[in-house]
Amino acid sequence: MPTPIPMEVKTKLNVAVTASASQLAEGAKLFDVYCSGCHKLNGGGTIPNLTYSKPEIINMIDDIVRKGIFLPKGMPKFGDRLSSQQVKNIQQFIYAKAKK
Numbered sequence: 001m002p003t004p005i006p007m008e009v010k011t012k013l014n015v016a017v018t019a020s021a022s023q024l025a026e027g028a029k030l031f032d033v034y035c036s037g038c039h040k041l042n043g044g045g046t047i048p049n050l051t052y053s054k055p056e057i058i059n060m061i062d063d064i065v066r067k068g069i070f071l072p073k074g075m076p077k078f079g080d081r082l083s084s085q086q087v088k089n090i091q092q093f094i095y096a097k098a099k100k
Contacts, residue, residue: 010052012098019092027093030086034078041097051098061091 019027031039038047050058063069065087068077082090 012051015095017096023089024093027089031090031093050094062087
């Protein structure tokens with residue numbers, strides 16, 4: 001029998017939240033509209049819970065969300081619907097949720 005691959009231990013993001021209250025509110029609203037259909041921040045489902053993202057991946061959020069670099073993995077791109085600032089607000093909302 002082959003040796004089992006050890007499970008990766010996942011930890012929540014621990015990144016400083018620098019957004020204002022209004023930016024976080026916008027990020028929450030945008031997350032609900034564009035992300036929550038697939039990504040659940042309270043767990044469940046097969047799509048990644050983004051509060052457990054690796055820092056090197058969440059730092060690529062603009063490339064992922066707006067430019068579509070994960071299209072081959074099934075992640076749609078929203079470059080025609082979201083600005084860079086809106087994506088940053090979503091990112092900050094994810095950081096805030098990870099801290100709760």
